[in-house]
Amino acid sequence: MPLKKISTGESLPSIISRVVNDDYVLIDKSGEFSFDWTAESGNEVFKIYLKDKQENILGLLSLMDYPEEYRIHLNLIEVGKSNVGKKKTIDNIAGCLIAVACKIAFDRDYFGFVSLKPKTKLISLYQEVYGFRQYGRLLGIEGEGSNQLIKKYLQDEEE
Template identity: 35%
Template structure:
């Protein structure tokens, strides 16, 4: 999996690992969500996307197993990777694709559910292939999950 350095379009190797307590100490201001709370919540798994050469955290993902799908509690890109001046592309795509990979590993046939901000519904649909389930709730099914994995993780 690769992040794309926007300045040069260079592909930079990325890796996903579970967040640990040492990472929580390194998280500085600038994150919108309370990742310590997510980390400590019962049943949550929090993952980070990093560049292996420097362990910079580019994005975070919190998921929880449900009866028949994986639920994305939160997904957030670091300030370095937000807005028009962001340093890297693919952060959100990698995290969403990883959640789909987990959903296959847990025998959910790739089904992932999440709640989107209203303003991002079209973006998730157009760029990632998510579908609206109801209101702001969106999902990836088996087909869209496989496509997302192929695009961002392989």
């Protein structure tokens, strides 16, 4: 399911697009994000926002492309403070961002392979929530697993 308003369960139309230079000022000023996103500007950085609310960035994704290893690496994902923890009002933000990475990994002929290297303590949770599998110290998802994430987070049920 795409972004969901927790109080009503309704789907919220959203847009995911590349972060442009002006966005970094907005990200910094918003007070919503704790990581230094300007440090990610050398990577492929994406933002997610509600349709018609472009100025209100809900979450950010930083990707690295490893063509020789046929994979997209999730370098950093951060959901804005307002939607993390018990007080959040919108659900599925991180899921949508991960699903976009899966889609890119299909588009670049990596068979949907997406990797990440989380803290050891959190590995089992990423596996449980998103279906990642272990590849040594890294986690990865591909093929049907990636496709399921795309279906779950990026597509309306009637599609």
